[in-house]
Amino acid sequence: MGDLDWGLLSNSVGPRVRLLRNNLNARSIAASDPFGLPTGSLTLMSLIAQNPGSSQKELADKAGITGPGLVSLVDELEKRELVRRDRSTTDRRRNMLVLTEKGEETVAEMFKVVSQIEAPIREELSPQELEQLISLIDRVLKALGEG
Amino acid sequence: MGDLDWGLLSNSVGPRVRLLRNNLNARSIAASDPFGLPTGSLTLMSLIAQNPGSSQKELADKAGITGPGLVSLVDELEKRELVRRDRSTTDRRRNMLVLTEKGEETVAEMFKVVSQIEAPIREELSPQELEQLISLIDRVLKALGEG
DNA sequence: TATTGTTATACTCTATAACTATA
DNA sequence: TATAGTTATAGAGTATAACAATA
Known part of the structure; x- marks a missing residue:
């Protein structure tokens, strides 16, 4: 397939990163399909599991999602009773996000399936x-300000 | 900013690649803005420059763009007289893409600007x-079939 | 029958602006 | 005045299906 040369961009990561992201994204959609959850659900729930009580802003920054993007994601996860929004009592603007029991189970199941996406990477490297x-x-990422 | 832990996904490249791609993409849009060309123009023109006469299919595969996506990109570049579609004489289904003189000049100019996007990377690494x-x-990429 | 390029179409992701409620 | 979350909206990127021309 790939006997073309990158030419001027031989030392650029940008085009390669786009290729890689598209490939992984397509696999992620296929693998997540049985769960009927939008892309990014596992990433978000995994972050919540590890950092329970985080605000939506903190999670949005870390996951690289915009505020509105996160809202619709949390809306869906809350509707499915996988995530709960607890209003902070000390700062009532903030939502402290936590996984429900069902959320914990779903994360475990999804991880088993979705981690298979990167199996070819772990075989190659x-x-x-x-x-x-x-x-x-x-x-x-840190150098680009996405730490 | 980033004192949250990836948790279950600590050894996954997927979420990181998405973050990286989004960041570089945003910078690319900003940097390309003065040229008034869609994202991916430099990548495509750079590939054509290095592999003149390639078919649209070959270029689409390499650049990770779908057929229809490439068509609209080439439409725009052709309208701006940066790229020419030459029908192959041996297989008249194929377009052999080549840069015009103006295209060569534009690639050189764009590269000077766009390569600055990755300057922070070259400083860090x-x-x-x-x-x-x-x-x-x-x-x-090769292991994932994107050679 | 298969392949290259094209058109038409829709969906997802991401971004921005404006609003609310709290601080 | 600033921040967290929300709503509404628009745009770019990507995907699929159906078609024409050619092999």
């Missing part, structure tokens, strides 16, 4: 190389 | 680390 890749990406 | 990052991504 050694554990050290995968760690290296993630570490390099994290440093780049 | 040593040349060896950047090479490593690109090499790892290319291997992952």
Whole structure:
């Protein structure tokens, strides 16, 4: 397939990142389909599970979703009783998001399925190389202000 | 900003790649704005410059764009007289794409501007680390069938 | 029958502006 | 005056299906 040369962009990460993101996104949609949840649901629920009580703004920043994007995502997850919005008592503007029991179960199930998406990556790269890749990406993200 | 933990997805590249792509995409839009060309123009023109005479299908595959997406992109670039569609004489279904002189000049100008997008990356990473990052991504892309 | 390019169409993702309620 | 969340809206990116021309 790919016997074309990137040319001027041989040392650019941008085009490659778009290719990679599109591929993973397509796989994610296919894998998430049985759950009937929008893309990003697992990412968001995983963040909530690890950081319960976070505000929507904190989660939106970390997940790289805009405010309105997060609202509709949480709306859907709340309707499905996977996530709960608890108003903070100390600052009543904030929602403290937490997973319901059903949410915890769903995260576990989804993770089993969705993590298979990256199986080809774990086959191609050694554990050290995968760690290296993630570490390099994290440093780049931080340098771009997405820490 | 980012003192939340990825949790279950600590070893997943998917969410990070989406963050990275969104950030670079936003910068790309801002940087390309003065040229009034759609996103992906530089990528496509750079591919054509390096592989003149390629068919639209070959370019679409390499750039990770669907057929219809490429058509509208080429339409725009052709209207601006940056790219020419030459019908192949041996297989008259194929368009052999080539840059015009104006296209060559525009690519050079755009590259100077757009390459600045990744300057923070080149500041954060040593040349060896950047090479490593690109090499790892290319291997992952190949493993995912995006060679 | 298969392939290249095209048209038409729809859906998802993301972004922005304006509003509310709290602080 | 500023911040968290919400609503409404628009735009870009991507996808699929159906079609024409050619192989």
